[in-house]
Amino acid sequence: MSSPDGTEPPDRPAEPAASGGEPRIEDVVDTTGPAAVHFETLTDENDDGRPAAPEPEESKKKLDLGPVGHLGDRLFSGLAHGSGGLVVVIVAFVGIFLLALAIPSLADNNTSFLFSRVWEPGGSDPKFGIAALFYTTIISSIIAMLIAVPIAIGVALFVTYYAPRRIATPVAHAVDLLAAVPSIVYGLWGLLFFAPILLPVINGLSAALGWIPLFEKPIGDNVGVIFTISVVLAIMILPVVTAISREIFAQTPIAHREGALALGSTKWEMIRMAVLPYGRSGVTSAAMLGLGRALGETVAVMIILTVPNGNDPWNSSIFAGGETFASKIANNAAEFDTPEKTGAFIAAGLVLFVVTFLVNSAARLIVARSAPGAKRPRRNRRATEGASV
Amino acid sequence: MAKRIEVSGLNVYYGDFKAVEDVSMTIEPRSVTAFIGPSGCGKSTYLRTLNRMHEVIPGARVEGKVLLDQQDLYATGVDPVAVRRVVGMVFQRPNPFPTMSIFDNVASGLKLNGVKDRKKLTEVVEASLKGANLWNEVKDRLDKPGAGLSGGQQQRLCIARAIAVEPEVILMDEPCSALDPISTLAIEDLIEKLKDKFTVVIVTHNMQQAARVSDQTAFFNLAATGKPGRLIEMAATKQIFSNPTEKATEDYITGRFG
């Protein structure tokens, strides 16, 4: 099936001229817009989605053939609206409760919550700050993203434009399989099998770049370090980022791809001119989604990352141990004995909540901003969500 | 520029399905050649073999010879990518790159070929847009996205993009079928002008259009659905429309077909 230049793209529909590679779903979804509004007026719902007020029901009575339908409609619509409202309430509660329990502890805190690296909550002189947690969480997630995103893009391109169909589909499923592995298994495997082979990499990097504090290696052969969890986190977020990128790359309209090829571009140039620009916002939001996952990952980090001895000075190197927000909370679950202590951990959890929220919002903003047409955001969002399951 | 295309004994297959059978023809340089024929007779399929665009479809393959001034496009050692740089193509639906500005769209082919000199790019973009009869409409908004233009303007933008790389041949597959009559006229004017410099091949379903713009016309037909399409008759356009040799041609252009 391979042509001399190997430039055949996948998923070519049988009709070459017909509407390019535009997914038909879009068309279906689009029609629901105006049409649904039209139906709305046929039923006894107001356009704004609130259940109908009782008065119109009276005036319409002579037209109604079955009052039972009315009751059912009101009940069902009430349930649906209630569920929608419940989601709002839940999220609001998460924020409010965490805040309410964190505030008393924060008020008693004797050091700067944001800038201190000490973590000694509870007792008569509670001191706790998140600076070290914040640093470890962010740097490990960012390194994870730097490793995972290029590889994910490569795998996605391989599956969509390079691999023959016969190989592409099983590969896609195999990568999806990685997402089915629970994170505790990644943690165990990472600690026992993967971390040891990283030691030469760590030694090499620190030998070459050790003069930068970030790459300075402490004495000893500890592999339970930030760098190791970064790589394991990269492996963990790879399937998500790959799955979303793959979906989006495959949707690049044939018209764009052929436009590039007809200019005499090589396959790689076609990808750079048509596929990558088309998928840019989607891949960015996929990367952000992966970042969100990495920020909140708990068990794998907890298992692999060594907690520094309390007496050691703080070390900013990625070749040192540390704790992230999530691993700190999980490591100390047994210590939630007093509300003051618990409050300190909840405050840390709240910061993690806010950070992931910001990252996810950024993902959504990027998609909305950079979409050239009105259709793009929806398509990208659909792909994002599809793969997040 | 402009080269002669000589095709002999060309068969095109999609997998096991033979879509086009035994086509031989000569397409003259600096002229417009129109392909007409009923839907499904293989016009697009055949057209795409002239710059090896069919190879982007998995399973599509070709038998026979296509010579571009005696150079065989299917000889071993010929890179399809290089062929497409020499034989440009314009599609049924305008397909400007959505993420690029008007300027970048036109310049995209040149940039691929490593032209970085801004002055040179500006010159070629202007010349190409003028060549595509679009310059006056867009000269004040070259940095705006190409997707913001009207359908007809987008199609002329795509033509400008194709001629910017100075190909020998331009293939057009129903370039006006997605356009309104005014835009269609604009494109037809443009085609008239393009043939001064290029070999132009156009597929069209519009008899008047074929009669208006082309110098030669090739009529394709297929015996029955599922049978491969064949070249029935090719001659000067005047002759095809006034005095065709084949009965099928006459039936088709007078509307008695099917």
Add this chain to the structure above:
Amino acid sequence: MTAIVENKPAYDGKELDLSGKSGARAFKNVLATVLIVAAFVIALIPLIWILWTVVSKGYHLLLSADWWSQSQRGVTVRREGGGAYHAIMGTLIMALITAVIAVPIAVLGAVYLVEYGKGTKAARAVSFMVDILTGVPSIVAALFIYAVWITIFGFNRVGFAVSLALVLLMLPVVLRSTEEMLKLVPDELREASYALGVPKWKTILKVVVPTAFGGIVTGVMLGLARVMGETAPLLILVGYSKNINLNPFDGFMGALPTMINQDRTELALQPAADRVWSAALTLILLVLALNLLARLVARFSTIKSK
């Protein structure tokens, strides 16, 4: 057949270079191909490695009937024996309760977004909240339930609390996939039903939801698969018990992730290591089974997402 033109003018004689070996561009193309294939190979290594590790180290305990029928009651780290029945049941019970709570809310919420609230400000607010919920890390969900269930209400750490935390994680997954499925139902179907005089709620229940049913089930399975592997809520909200406890409202409960966690510090001891990898394999198999089931259902459902 050949056609026309007798007076062929001469060719212009200019030879074109069609070899395409134009240095830099061809090189870049090859380089890109190499890198892309390399990325693929790199991605494949950990996948094979992890699966190989778990399968090769964990499979033999799974072959014994004890594994599926016994608990770890009275078994110490140094001793062989016992099974994972208590943990498998714990994982399934908590997952089931999670599904029972999350699925109706999620499906009805999706119905609200697609059938009732479309285009309204309220719907946009709900949609936004779902997006927030999607990003909530599992440790934060666990902390929130801890705050409510234990700190505020003063209840004990039990399996049900875990389910509540998992609801927060499963809800957005199921809601979004259901929403997408409902959007795919063509309006002609709704129209046809309305034209028959069927009220809206019946149209939704009898026409829209059944049409999208396969897709909704797929979403539920995938959501379940995701929460079953979660460890953080278990660590915080319920203690690990080696005994069989089928009551989610009383006492500690075993679960596969915490069973792994229990012995992971004792991996130097062969019996403990065996149990850890076997529990991991069991968990992967459970999650995988749900994923496969989801795919099967998707294949036979009326509406496809592709």
